Amino acid sequence: MARPVPDPVRPGQESVWGYPRPPRVERERRRVQIDFGGTRIVDTDDVVRVLETSHPPVYYVPIAAFAVALTLGQGASFCEFKGAARYFDVHGGGGVVAERAAWNYPRPMPGYEVLHDRVAVYAGPMDAVILGGETVEAQPGGFYGGWVTSDLAGPFKGVPGSMGW
Known part of the structure:
Protein backbone atom coordinates (compact mmCIF):
# COMPACT_ATOMS: atom_id res chain seq x y z
CA MET A 1 0.00 0.00 0.00
CA ALA A 2 1.29 3.45 -0.88
CA ARG A 3 2.21 5.89 1.82
CA PRO A 4 -0.56 8.45 2.29
CA VAL A 5 -0.11 12.12 1.58
CA PRO A 6 0.76 13.93 4.84
CA ASP A 7 -1.64 16.61 6.01
CA PRO A 8 -0.41 20.22 5.77
CA VAL A 9 1.58 21.31 8.82
CA ARG A 10 0.34 24.53 10.40
CA PRO A 11 2.56 26.81 12.52
CA GLY A 12 3.26 25.17 15.89
CA GLN A 13 2.56 21.66 14.61
CA GLU A 14 4.78 18.68 13.87
CA SER A 15 3.95 15.99 11.32
CA VAL A 16 3.84 12.38 12.43
CA TRP A 17 5.28 11.64 8.99
CA GLY A 18 8.53 13.28 10.11
CA TYR A 19 8.89 10.83 13.00
CA PRO A 20 11.52 8.09 12.56
CA ARG A 21 11.38 4.33 12.18
CA PRO A 22 12.70 2.73 14.32
CA PRO A 23 11.01 4.92 16.92
CA ARG A 24 12.80 7.58 18.94
CA VAL A 25 12.35 8.12 22.69
CA GLU A 26 12.64 11.61 24.07
CA ARG A 27 11.90 13.54 27.25
CA GLU A 28 8.57 15.38 27.31
CA ARG A 29 8.30 18.73 29.10
CA ARG A 30 4.50 18.85 29.40
CA ARG A 31 2.70 17.54 32.49
CA VAL A 32 0.46 14.47 32.19
CA GLN A 33 -2.75 14.24 34.20
CA ILE A 34 -5.12 11.29 33.94
CA ASP A 35 -8.61 11.13 35.47
CA PHE A 36 -10.52 7.88 35.84
CA GLY A 37 -13.59 7.06 37.89
CA GLY A 38 -13.83 10.68 38.96
CA THR A 39 -10.34 10.53 40.49
CA ARG A 40 -7.04 12.00 39.35
CA ILE A 41 -4.95 8.83 39.07
CA VAL A 42 -1.81 10.37 37.53
CA ASP A 43 -0.29 13.85 37.85
CA THR A 44 3.36 14.01 36.84
CA ASP A 45 5.93 15.90 34.82
CA ASP A 46 8.23 12.85 34.65
CA VAL A 47 7.25 11.91 31.12
CA VAL A 48 8.89 10.44 28.02
CA ARG A 49 7.34 10.04 24.60
CA VAL A 50 7.95 7.56 21.80
CA LEU A 51 7.79 8.92 18.26
CA GLU A 52 7.20 6.53 15.36
CA THR A 53 6.34 7.28 11.73
CA SER A 54 2.59 7.75 11.14
CA HIS A 55 1.68 7.46 14.85
CA PRO A 56 0.79 10.17 17.32
CA PRO A 57 3.27 10.03 20.22
CA VAL A 58 2.86 7.44 22.97
CA TYR A 59 3.54 8.91 26.41
CA TYR A 60 5.06 6.90 29.26
CA VAL A 61 4.93 7.85 32.94
CA PRO A 62 6.53 6.09 35.92
CA ILE A 63 4.53 3.24 37.42
CA ALA A 64 5.10 5.01 40.76
CA ALA A 65 3.15 8.06 39.44
CA PHE A 66 -0.15 6.18 39.71
CA ALA A 67 -2.20 7.13 42.77
CA VAL A 68 -4.18 3.90 42.33
CA ALA A 69 -3.25 0.30 41.79
CA LEU A 70 -2.42 -1.20 38.45
CA THR A 71 -3.00 -4.94 38.31
CA LEU A 72 -1.55 -7.30 35.75
CA GLY A 73 -4.04 -7.76 32.93
CA GLN A 74 -4.59 -10.49 30.38
CA GLY A 75 -2.45 -11.01 27.30
CA ALA A 76 0.80 -9.71 25.89
CA SER A 77 2.13 -8.28 22.65
CA PHE A 78 5.49 -7.80 20.99
CA CYS A 79 7.08 -4.76 19.34
CA GLU A 80 10.00 -5.45 17.03
CA PHE A 81 11.79 -2.42 18.50
CA LYS A 82 10.77 -2.19 22.16
CA GLY A 83 10.27 -5.88 22.97
CA ALA A 84 7.60 -7.84 24.86
CA ALA A 85 4.79 -5.82 26.43
CA ARG A 86 2.53 -6.74 29.30
CA TYR A 87 -0.86 -5.18 29.96
CA PHE A 88 -2.40 -3.72 33.09
CA ASP A 89 -5.93 -3.18 34.31
CA VAL A 90 -6.31 0.41 35.52
CA HIS A 91 -8.30 1.05 38.70
CA GLY A 92 -10.02 4.36 39.26
CA GLY A 93 -12.25 6.00 41.80
CA GLY A 94 -15.46 4.30 42.86
CA GLY A 95 -14.02 0.87 42.12
CA VAL A 96 -14.13 1.23 38.31
CA VAL A 97 -11.66 -0.86 36.33
CA ALA A 98 -10.54 -0.52 32.72
CA GLU A 99 -9.14 -3.85 31.58
CA ARG A 100 -5.93 -3.80 29.51
CA ALA A 101 -5.97 0.00 29.51
CA ALA A 102 -2.21 0.37 30.11
CA TRP A 103 0.98 -1.43 29.15
CA ASN A 104 4.71 -1.44 29.64
CA TYR A 105 7.91 -3.14 28.59
CA PRO A 106 9.39 -4.80 31.71
CA ARG A 107 12.57 -5.78 29.81
CA PRO A 108 12.85 -3.30 26.93
CA MET A 109 15.22 -3.93 24.09
CA PRO A 110 18.49 -1.95 23.75
CA ASP A 127 -12.41 10.06 31.86
CA ALA A 128 -9.77 12.51 30.66
CA VAL A 129 -6.12 12.47 29.66
CA ILE A 130 -4.55 15.90 29.80
CA LEU A 131 -1.17 16.77 28.29
CA GLY A 132 0.15 20.22 29.14
CA GLY A 133 -3.38 21.48 29.83
CA GLU A 134 -4.90 20.05 26.62
CA THR A 135 -7.34 17.14 26.74
CA VAL A 136 -6.07 14.56 24.26
CA GLU A 137 -7.97 12.33 21.85
CA ALA A 138 -7.25 8.62 21.51
CA GLN A 139 -5.39 7.43 18.44
CA PRO A 140 -7.94 6.06 15.97
CA GLY A 141 -8.60 2.36 15.66
CA GLY A 142 -8.42 1.07 19.22
CA PHE A 143 -5.16 -0.93 18.93
CA TYR A 144 -2.51 1.77 19.06
CA GLY A 145 -2.09 3.97 22.12
CA GLY A 146 -0.97 7.34 20.81
CA TRP A 147 -2.45 10.60 22.04
CA VAL A 148 -3.72 13.07 19.44
CA THR A 149 -3.20 16.74 20.28
CA SER A 150 -3.68 19.98 18.37
CA ASP A 151 0.06 20.30 17.71
CA LEU A 152 0.09 17.22 15.44
CA ALA A 153 -0.53 16.83 11.72
CA GLY A 154 -1.57 13.40 10.38
CA PRO A 155 -3.07 11.37 8.96
CA PHE A 156 -2.63 8.91 11.82
CA LYS A 157 -2.17 5.16 11.61
CA GLY A 158 -5.29 3.46 12.91
CA VAL A 159 -7.82 5.09 10.58
CA PRO A 160 -9.61 2.70 8.19
CA GLY A 161 -7.29 1.57 5.39
CA SER A 162 -4.07 2.31 7.30
CA MET A 163 -3.03 -1.25 8.16
CA GLY A 164 -0.31 -1.29 5.48
CA TRP A 165 1.29 2.04 6.40
Missing part, protein backbone atom coordinates in the same frame (compact mmCIF):
# COMPACT_ATOMS: atom_id res chain seq x y z
CA GLY A 111 17.87 1.71 23.07
CA TYR A 112 14.55 1.68 24.93
CA GLU A 113 15.78 1.01 28.48
CA VAL A 114 14.22 4.27 29.73
CA LEU A 115 10.79 2.61 29.29
CA HIS A 116 11.53 0.12 32.08
CA ASP A 117 9.24 0.92 35.05
CA ARG A 118 7.16 3.27 32.87
CA VAL A 119 3.59 2.77 31.72
CA ALA A 120 1.59 4.03 28.74
CA VAL A 121 -2.18 4.45 29.04
CA TYR A 122 -4.89 4.24 26.38
CA ALA A 123 -6.73 7.57 26.44
CA GLY A 124 -10.08 6.16 25.29
CA PRO A 125 -11.19 4.35 28.47
CA MET A 126 -10.13 7.18 30.79
Whole structure:
Protein backbone atom coordinates (compact mmCIF):
# COMPACT_ATOMS: atom_id res chain seq x y z
CA MET A 1 0.00 0.00 0.00
CA ALA A 2 1.29 3.45 -0.88
CA ARG A 3 2.21 5.89 1.82
CA PRO A 4 -0.56 8.45 2.29
CA VAL A 5 -0.11 12.12 1.58
CA PRO A 6 0.76 13.93 4.84
CA ASP A 7 -1.64 16.61 6.01
CA PRO A 8 -0.41 20.22 5.77
CA VAL A 9 1.58 21.31 8.82
CA ARG A 10 0.34 24.53 10.40
CA PRO A 11 2.56 26.81 12.52
CA GLY A 12 3.26 25.17 15.89
CA GLN A 13 2.56 21.66 14.61
CA GLU A 14 4.78 18.68 13.87
CA SER A 15 3.95 15.99 11.32
CA VAL A 16 3.84 12.38 12.43
CA TRP A 17 5.28 11.64 8.99
CA GLY A 18 8.53 13.28 10.11
CA TYR A 19 8.89 10.83 13.00
CA PRO A 20 11.52 8.09 12.56
CA ARG A 21 11.38 4.33 12.18
CA PRO A 22 12.70 2.73 14.32
CA PRO A 23 11.01 4.92 16.92
CA ARG A 24 12.80 7.58 18.94
CA VAL A 25 12.35 8.12 22.69
CA GLU A 26 12.64 11.61 24.07
CA ARG A 27 11.90 13.54 27.25
CA GLU A 28 8.57 15.38 27.31
CA ARG A 29 8.30 18.73 29.10
CA ARG A 30 4.50 18.85 29.40
CA ARG A 31 2.70 17.54 32.49
CA VAL A 32 0.46 14.47 32.19
CA GLN A 33 -2.75 14.24 34.20
CA ILE A 34 -5.12 11.29 33.94
CA ASP A 35 -8.61 11.13 35.47
CA PHE A 36 -10.52 7.88 35.84
CA GLY A 37 -13.59 7.06 37.89
CA GLY A 38 -13.83 10.68 38.96
CA THR A 39 -10.34 10.53 40.49
CA ARG A 40 -7.04 12.00 39.35
CA ILE A 41 -4.95 8.83 39.07
CA VAL A 42 -1.81 10.37 37.53
CA ASP A 43 -0.29 13.85 37.85
CA THR A 44 3.36 14.01 36.84
CA ASP A 45 5.93 15.90 34.82
CA ASP A 46 8.23 12.85 34.65
CA VAL A 47 7.25 11.91 31.12
CA VAL A 48 8.89 10.44 28.02
CA ARG A 49 7.34 10.04 24.60
CA VAL A 50 7.95 7.56 21.80
CA LEU A 51 7.79 8.92 18.26
CA GLU A 52 7.20 6.53 15.36
CA THR A 53 6.34 7.28 11.73
CA SER A 54 2.59 7.75 11.14
CA HIS A 55 1.68 7.46 14.85
CA PRO A 56 0.79 10.17 17.32
CA PRO A 57 3.27 10.03 20.22
CA VAL A 58 2.86 7.44 22.97
CA TYR A 59 3.54 8.91 26.41
CA TYR A 60 5.06 6.90 29.26
CA VAL A 61 4.93 7.85 32.94
CA PRO A 62 6.53 6.09 35.92
CA ILE A 63 4.53 3.24 37.42
CA ALA A 64 5.10 5.01 40.76
CA ALA A 65 3.15 8.06 39.44
CA PHE A 66 -0.15 6.18 39.71
CA ALA A 67 -2.20 7.13 42.77
CA VAL A 68 -4.18 3.90 42.33
CA ALA A 69 -3.25 0.30 41.79
CA LEU A 70 -2.42 -1.20 38.45
CA THR A 71 -3.00 -4.94 38.31
CA LEU A 72 -1.55 -7.30 35.75
CA GLY A 73 -4.04 -7.76 32.93
CA GLN A 74 -4.59 -10.49 30.38
CA GLY A 75 -2.45 -11.01 27.30
CA ALA A 76 0.80 -9.71 25.89
CA SER A 77 2.13 -8.28 22.65
CA PHE A 78 5.49 -7.80 20.99
CA CYS A 79 7.08 -4.76 19.34
CA GLU A 80 10.00 -5.45 17.03
CA PHE A 81 11.79 -2.42 18.50
CA LYS A 82 10.77 -2.19 22.16
CA GLY A 83 10.27 -5.88 22.97
CA ALA A 84 7.60 -7.84 24.86
CA ALA A 85 4.79 -5.82 26.43
CA ARG A 86 2.53 -6.74 29.30
CA TYR A 87 -0.86 -5.18 29.96
CA PHE A 88 -2.40 -3.72 33.09
CA ASP A 89 -5.93 -3.18 34.31
CA VAL A 90 -6.31 0.41 35.52
CA HIS A 91 -8.30 1.05 38.70
CA GLY A 92 -10.02 4.36 39.26
CA GLY A 93 -12.25 6.00 41.80
CA GLY A 94 -15.46 4.30 42.86
CA GLY A 95 -14.02 0.87 42.12
CA VAL A 96 -14.13 1.23 38.31
CA VAL A 97 -11.66 -0.86 36.33
CA ALA A 98 -10.54 -0.52 32.72
CA GLU A 99 -9.14 -3.85 31.58
CA ARG A 100 -5.93 -3.80 29.51
CA ALA A 101 -5.97 0.00 29.51
CA ALA A 102 -2.21 0.37 30.11
CA TRP A 103 0.98 -1.43 29.15
CA ASN A 104 4.71 -1.44 29.64
CA TYR A 105 7.91 -3.14 28.59
CA PRO A 106 9.39 -4.80 31.71
CA ARG A 107 12.57 -5.78 29.81
CA PRO A 108 12.85 -3.30 26.93
CA MET A 109 15.22 -3.93 24.09
CA PRO A 110 18.49 -1.95 23.75
CA GLY A 111 17.87 1.71 23.07
CA TYR A 112 14.55 1.68 24.93
CA GLU A 113 15.78 1.01 28.48
CA VAL A 114 14.22 4.27 29.73
CA LEU A 115 10.79 2.61 29.29
CA HIS A 116 11.53 0.12 32.08
CA ASP A 117 9.24 0.92 35.05
CA ARG A 118 7.16 3.27 32.87
CA VAL A 119 3.59 2.77 31.72
CA ALA A 120 1.59 4.03 28.74
CA VAL A 121 -2.18 4.45 29.04
CA TYR A 122 -4.89 4.24 26.38
CA ALA A 123 -6.73 7.57 26.44
CA GLY A 124 -10.08 6.16 25.29
CA PRO A 125 -11.19 4.35 28.47
CA MET A 126 -10.13 7.18 30.79
CA ASP A 127 -12.41 10.06 31.86
CA ALA A 128 -9.77 12.51 30.66
CA VAL A 129 -6.12 12.47 29.66
CA ILE A 130 -4.55 15.90 29.80
CA LEU A 131 -1.17 16.77 28.29
CA GLY A 132 0.15 20.22 29.14
CA GLY A 133 -3.38 21.48 29.83
CA GLU A 134 -4.90 20.05 26.62
CA THR A 135 -7.34 17.14 26.74
CA VAL A 136 -6.07 14.56 24.26
CA GLU A 137 -7.97 12.33 21.85
CA ALA A 138 -7.25 8.62 21.51
CA GLN A 139 -5.39 7.43 18.44
CA PRO A 140 -7.94 6.06 15.97
CA GLY A 141 -8.60 2.36 15.66
CA GLY A 142 -8.42 1.07 19.22
CA PHE A 143 -5.16 -0.93 18.93
CA TYR A 144 -2.51 1.77 19.06
CA GLY A 145 -2.09 3.97 22.12
CA GLY A 146 -0.97 7.34 20.81
CA TRP A 147 -2.45 10.60 22.04
CA VAL A 148 -3.72 13.07 19.44
CA THR A 149 -3.20 16.74 20.28
CA SER A 150 -3.68 19.98 18.37
CA ASP A 151 0.06 20.30 17.71
CA LEU A 152 0.09 17.22 15.44
CA ALA A 153 -0.53 16.83 11.72
CA GLY A 154 -1.57 13.40 10.38
CA PRO A 155 -3.07 11.37 8.96
CA PHE A 156 -2.63 8.91 11.82
CA LYS A 157 -2.17 5.16 11.61
CA GLY A 158 -5.29 3.46 12.91
CA VAL A 159 -7.82 5.09 10.58
CA PRO A 160 -9.61 2.70 8.19
CA GLY A 161 -7.29 1.57 5.39
CA SER A 162 -4.07 2.31 7.30
CA MET A 163 -3.03 -1.25 8.16
CA GLY A 164 -0.31 -1.29 5.48
CA TRP A 165 1.29 2.04 6.40
